[in-house]
Amino acid sequence: SAVISQKPSRDICQRGTSLTIQCQVDSQVTMMFWYRQQPGQSLTLIATANQGSEATYESGFVIDKFPISRPNLTFSTLTVSNMSPEDSSIYLCSVEGAAGSPYEQYFGPGTRLTVT
Amino acid sequence: GQQVMQIPQYQHVQEGEDFTTYCNSSTTLSNIQWYKQRPGGHPVFLIQLVKSGEVKKQKRLTFQFGEAKKNSSLHITATQTTDVGTYFCAGPSGNEKLTFGTGTRLTIIP
Numbered sequence: 001s002a003v004i005s006q007k008p009s010r011d012i013c014q015r016g017t018s019l020t021i022q023c024q025v026d027s028q029v030t031m032m033f034w035y036r037q038q039p040g041q042s043l044t045l046i047a048t049a050n051q052g053s054e055a056t057y058e059s060g061f062v063i064d065k066f067p068i069s070r071p072n073l074t075f076s077t078l079t080v081s082n083m084s085p086e087d088s089s090i091y092l093c094s095v096e097g098a099a100g101s102p103y104e105q106y107f108g109p110g111t112r113l114t115v116t
Numbered sequence: 117g118q119q120v121m122q123i124p125q126y127q128h129v130q131e132g133e134d135f136t137t138y139c140n141s142s143t144t145l146s147n148i149q150w151y152k153q154r155p156g157g158h159p160v161f162l163i164q165l166v167k168s169g170e171v172k173k174q175k176r177l178t179f180q181f182g183e184a185k186k187n188s189s190l191h192i193t194a195t196q197t198t199d200v201g202t203y204f205c206a207g208p209s210g211n212e213k214l215t216f217g218t219g220t221r222l223t224i225i226p
Contacts, residue, residue, distance in 0.1 A: 048213065105151075
């Protein structure tokens with residue numbers, strides 16, 4: 001299994017600013033992902049955070065808006081840039097490939113972002 | 117792109133009644149996973165099914181993968197208040213990343 005922490009747990013930000021969300025895992029994992037979830041909705045994959053190289057973004061998401069870092073196998077950051085109210089959502093980090101759990105995805109507690 | 121739909125969107129049941137959610141993919145899946153998200157919580161992995169027609173049980177939960185590997189179901193027998201939450205199925209898309217279903221929100225009437 002894997003235990004994941006995210007910081008901050010929530011934030012209220014002004015339009016036009018940026019917020020960086022941190023994701024820390026308690027063990028080395030193969031894959032790290034960033035999702036977005038509107039309240040009451042399903043999860044939408046933003047990108048796969050690749051260790052040592054550029055993230056792989058899904059359709060509709062771009063690096064300029066959501067720059068991602070993954071400097072090692074246990075840590076990643078997601079930045080939401082030049083925020084607008086439409087970016088208000090819950091952002092979730094997840095991991096795959098933890099020891100003993102090759103295909104299960106474990107999710108962090110999420111970061112609830114409100115943009116005013 | 118791949119779409120994964122679940123029905124119903126919402127289900128309210130009396131405690132002790134059974135509950136079923138159905139998952140349908142627009143494409144054939146190599147496997148299907150199920151997750152549960154409690155209110156205010158994050159998704160938690162429940163199970164993975166791989167084989168055509170596979171059935172797995174976890175206590176009161178029964179999971180089934182369709183013969184054509186395009187649909188799946190989750191059945192809960194004799195629901196309890198601890199079953200409250202949203203149940204998501206998820207299957208790998210063409211790039212092997214998980215596509216989550218639309219979810220079924222279960223509420224229990226005590």
